[in-house]
Amino acid sequence: MKAQTEVLNRRCVEAAVMTGLALNCHINKKSLFDRKHYFYSDLPAGYQITQQRLPIAANGSLTYGVFMGNKQSRMATKTVRIRQIQLEQDSGKSLHDDLRSQTLIDLNRAGVGLLEVVLEPDLCCGEEAAAVIKELQLILQALGTSQANMAEGQLRVDANISVHHPGEPLGVRTEVKNLNSIRFLAKAIDHEIQRQINELESGGEILNETRSFDCKLGCTVPMRDKEGKQDYRFMPEPNLPPLVLYDSASLPAGTESQQVINIDQIRDALPELPSATRERLVRRYGMLPEHSFTLLNEVGLLQFFQNVMKETRAEPKKVTSWVLNTLLGYLKHHNLAVSESPVTSSALAELLDLLDSKAISSAAAKQVFEELWKGEAKSAAQVVSEKQLELMQDREALEQLCQSTMEGHPQVVTDMKSGNPRAINKLIGLVRKATLNRADPAEIKDILERLSS
Amino acid sequence: MSARALWLAFRSGLGGRQAFSTKGSGRITVEVIEHLERLALVDFGSREAVARLEKAIAFADRLREVDTDGVEPMESVLEDRCLYLRSDNVAEGNCAEELLQNSRQVVEEYFVAPPGNISLPKLGEQESFQHS
Numbered sequence: 353m354k355a356q357t358e359v360l361n362r363r364c365v366e367a368a369v370m371t372g373l374a375l376n377c378h379i380n381k382k383s384l385f386d387r388k389h390y391f392y393s394d395l396p397a398g399y400q401i402t403q404q405r406l407p408i409a410a411n412g413s414l415t416y417g418v419f420m421g422n423k424q425s426r427m428a429t430k431t432v433r434i435r436q437i438q439l440e441q442d443s444g445k446s447l448h449d450d451l452r453s454q455t456l457i458d459l460n461r462a463g464v465g466l467l468e469v470v471l472e473p474d475l476c477c478g479e480e481a482a483a484v485i486k487e488l489q490l491i492l493q494a495l496g497t498s499q500a501n502m503a504e505g506q507l508r509v510d511a512n513i514s515v516h517h518p519g520e521p522l523g524v525r526t527e528v529k530n531l532n533s534i535r536f537l538a539k540a541i542d543h544e545i546q547r548q549i550n551e552l553e554s555g556g557e558i559l560n561e562t563r564s565f566d567c568k569l570g571c572t573v574p575m576r577d578k579e580g581k582q583d584y585r586f587m588p589e590p591n592l593p594p595l596v597l598y599d600s601a602s603l604p605a606g607t608e609s610q611q612v613i614n615i616d617q618i619r620d621a622l623p624e625l626p627s628a629t630r631e632r633l634v635r636r637y638g639m640l641p642e643h644s645f646t647l648l649n650e651v652g653l654l655q656f657f658q659n660v661m662k663e664t665r666a667e668p669k670k671v672t673s674w675v676l677n678t679l680l681g682y683l684k685h686h687n688l689a690v691s692e693s694p695v696t697s698s699a700l701a702e703l704l705d706l707l708d709s710k711a712i713s714s715a716a717a718k719q720v721f722e723e724l725w726k727g728e729a730k731s732a733a734q735v736v737s738e739k740q741l742e743l744m745q746d747r748e749a750l751e752q753l754c755q756s757t758m759e760g761h762p763q764v765v766t767d768m769k770s771g772n773p774r775a776i777n778k779l780i781g782l783v784r785k786a787t788l789n790r791a792d793p794a795e796i797k798d799i800l801e802r803l804s805s
Numbered sequence: 806m807s808a809r810a811l812w813l814a815f816r817s818g819l820g821g822r823q824a825f826s827t828k829g830s831g832r833i834t835v836e837v838i839e840h841l842e843r844l845a846l847v848d849f850g851s852r853e854a855v856a857r858l859e860k861a862i863a864f865a866d867r868l869r870e871v872d873t874d875g876v877e878p879m880e881s882v883l884e885d886r887c888l889y890l891r892s893d894n895v896a897e898g899n900c901a902e903e904l905l906q907n908s909r910q911v912v913e914e915y916f917v918a919p920p921g922n923i924s925l926p927k928l929g930e931q932e933s934f935q936h937s
Contacts, residue, residue, distance in 0.1 A: 363893035384880050391846065393918035448920065456915035583844055593883035611890055
């Protein structure tokens, strides 16, 4: 087995530049590599190569949305500053076996390239952190630089938390690790904030320590094995020269393209980012920003929505409402992903066409949806005809029904004429019953008002 | 480099760790020596070793005699070289079995390590530090 020095993977650099650009960072045309020394069983070399002096990107920002208010109905946009993005090596993975007093080490990922994104302490609570991470996940997925699945360790998040009185400098911070999901991240942060407040208010002090989130206990606990302040003895990495990036203006002539990274080229090839996608949806379909967030946050929902839009004549606002309220409501209730929906986008498109052409009422449409949800491979049209949900097309017959209903309930008619709003609703209800729910309430109201004038 | 050579030379010579007073110019305190030993896992087992360290530092300090006003610091002796970028292809691997044979003890496909870092004995303890 031959000894090797570290070699930098080109794709890692491209991914770092893409991510830096997507996060509005300044890309450092020259960045440097350093060694960070410490001893731990999952770090076979005794040091980690990182970029401590001069990272590949710095001074960026991430704009994200938080739902406001009790009903989570309004959206506010906030921004968190990005301090820097650096390339570094991953360590191996430790599995602690307390029972046998040993640690099992998996070295498969040791040495693999990592991107670390460092944020400024601009966030105030678990909810904001959760929103930031969610947005970061969407960005990384759009870029293709990571699937950012926290449960699978594709995205790891450590939170640094401190409290202070307004106007005073930042307090002593603790670092919280072992956060495996966005939900736990928010919980852990909020718990730690409260713990620190409680500690300080009862006269205690906060130690600059590393804590771990215990999801069973729902709280943070001190992590063993972190021996206070470490001296990492940073030194320049002797085996790696500075990383030099170019743009179209500075591109050296006659160099092998495989060895050269052009920032401008990468920028031009960036895919559409989530914020641009949301803006496009709001502009094109007139939906609220909140809706665009929901469409992107749910895996597969945007694609579903776009498929329905392609196949239906119905108005975007109708489609938005049905997808976000009806479909998503059913999915959440049954705890299903969009990909598992028994109602396909084609089926929904067909249903919305029937609604749009006034072949059925919206109440009937809801019934059809419920039937389609059973997944019995029937089309919307089939369900409508089986359950006889078609709207009466015969206007004259409807008028006659209204007439006869009014004659049958003279007292209600009198109430209606004297301006009692509940009276007309009662009449509408009666007519609807008489039509076996096959008439549009709005149309009935129209006729009744005309007949009684 | 000299510190490491001394570590190998003195490891067998001395049975344990001795307390020692500061030597030479007295600039390097006992606390600093202990700190360095923990960080780098070297063993400054004797006064001579500490003196050698002090001489090494004095030698390096002579760099300060150079006037570097207005001179760009050098970041790397490799600064004129191109950092080679490797293409993202898997060229080797699939040698887990071979690599696991490096370890005395394995569990399934994991290397076995102690539960955490084992602390060095404190300065002044009589028992010698066990090398594996």
